[in-house]
Amino acid sequence: MVVLGWAALVVWLGLVLCRGGFWRTDQRLPRLVVPQRWPSVAVVVPARDEAAVLPATLPTLLSQRYPGAARVVLVDDNSADGTGEVAGRARGGLPLTVTTPGHPPDGWTGKLWALAHGVAEAGEVDYLLFTDADIAHPPDSLRTLVMAAAGGRDLVSQMALLRAQTRWERLIVPAFVHFFAMLYPFRRVNRPTARTAAAAGGCVLVRREVLERAGGVAAVRGAVIDDVALARLVKGSGGRIWLGLAERVRSVREYPRLADLWRMVARTAYIQLRFSPLLLVGTIAGLGLVFLVPPVATIAGVLVADPAVLVPGAVAWIAMAGTFAPMLRYYGQPVVAAFLLPVTAAIYAAMTLDSARRHRFRGGTTWKGRSTAPGRHDRPL
Structure with a gap:
């Protein structure tokens, strides 16, 4: 002993x-720069069986106060609970497109196939905001993310505030984020000269041109840990990335039981x-x-x-x-x-x-009715 x-x-x-300094929580949105021209943005939301949370989250995206051109593309990933119908009833100031990609081809995870479909639907925009269906955004979220990227960053990601209200959430959730920071120290991620790369999939703004130059979503199509794989792709191609903790971007998903x-x-x-x-x-x-x-x-x-x-x-x-x-x-x-x-x-x-x-x-784990298997980008540290 x-x-x-x-x-x-x-x-x-x-x-x-x-x-x-993995324990520090001071990595919040970096210095905001007002762009000379507000770039166009498409918000891509992959959603599989998310009818329960969309009424609380999708209106927050459609109500974004953004000075430039913006739209929301919700990709209904073959849901069985009426996700597409619920999304179609949402209202807000931004235009909304609800689409479905069909079943993913071999070698693709369902989420990344949905993201790729959403990117194609978005067309020629300057930025793409990938955000999960359970994430609620404040009205100025899109504007502040773009201003953070305008300071010379190609990918800006915020770790959304997860729910920590029930007994099990209070015990598990803060430690979950703490362990993530131990694996991927935010300060090291944000250092251009460091090899460490990571992102938080609930809120990722990426410059479309840089993503395409790195190979696009297809380059990480088999990754289960898709947010980290995407950040590695962008940083590995010479892009500058940033990861930090959110203050107002939050998840509404409940985890009442262990x-x-x-x-x-x-x-x-x-x-x-x-x-x-x-x-x-x-x-x-x-x-x-x-x-x-x-x-x-x-x-x-x-x-x-x-x-x-x-x-x-x-x-x-x-x-x-x-x-x-x-x-x-x-x-x-x-x-x-x-x-x-x-x-x-x-x-x-x-x-x-x-x-x-x-x-x-048991042949692997399942998530929303799909089995998971590692892609070549799901490599350990």
């Missing part, structure tokens, strides 16, 4: 000092590991060392009154809680809950193992 405690402390010191959140995480956890048993073992061991050893060593050190066990465990646990506290403040949660992060990490480890089990013994 002494060795494990010190190993965990060394890892946390490395994360704090060398992981791009099972709902479990499915969301398990859908892509093993895909992120490229179906590798070796990476799976390493990930679970890493989660244990980084998140579980500190509280275990702290408690053990108290019980046996051994400072050699207590000190490294306690310092590592404090470092862990300290890095999580800013995200809890961002989500309006009590900071003391940061010390419960080991519990959430254990749940995430179980979700990852279950994701591997589903792929190994």
Whole structure:
């Protein structure tokens, strides 16, 4: 336990000092620049079985106060719940097109096939805003995103505020965003010279010319983790990208039960590991060392009154809680809950193992009636 405690402390010191300040929540929209000419924008919304949320979200897009030419294209991805009919009844100031692409060809994920269809429908516009059907936007969202891009950026993405109201949402959701930031530190993503690239699929504004030059949506057509793949595509082709936390762009999707959140995480956890048993073992061991050893060593050190066990465990646990506290403040949660992060990490480890089990013994996971399989762009870090 002494060795494990010190190993965990060394890892946390490395994360704090060398992981791009991943715990910071200060990456909000960058400096806004008013363009000399307001570019044309098409908002593309892929929607599969989203009739329940569209009345709360689609009107926020149609009511955008944007000085230039803008339109909304909702792509009904072969829904079975009347998504297209619900969308057609929405009203607002921007023109709306509701279309359906048919079933995706081999090699395409359903969402990316829908996005590609929406891009084709949008025509010759300057920018494309990809936004999920469960995302509600403030009236000036499109204008501020374009102004952020006008500062020399080819892709601007905001991590939407997810719901954190139920008990399980409060326990899981802030940690979900925190873990994402550990994998893809926002400051490092936003550094043009860094290789790290990521985006948040709920809100991605991209310059159409740059996207086409990089190969278009077709270049990542098989990616399940499509937002990260898209950001890698744009940054890899020389484009400048930016990722940050939203203040008013929010998701209305509810996750009232642990099972709902479990499915969301398990859908892509093993895909992120490229179906590798070796990476799976390493990930679970890493989660244990980084998140579980500190509280275990702290408690053990108290019980046996051994400072050699207590000190490294306690310092590592404090470092862990300290890095999580800013995200809890961002989500309006009590900071003391940061010390419960080991519990959430254990749940995430179980979700990852279950994701591997589903792929190994049940032929993969399903999402809205479709099975998921990794594309060549779903590579690990």
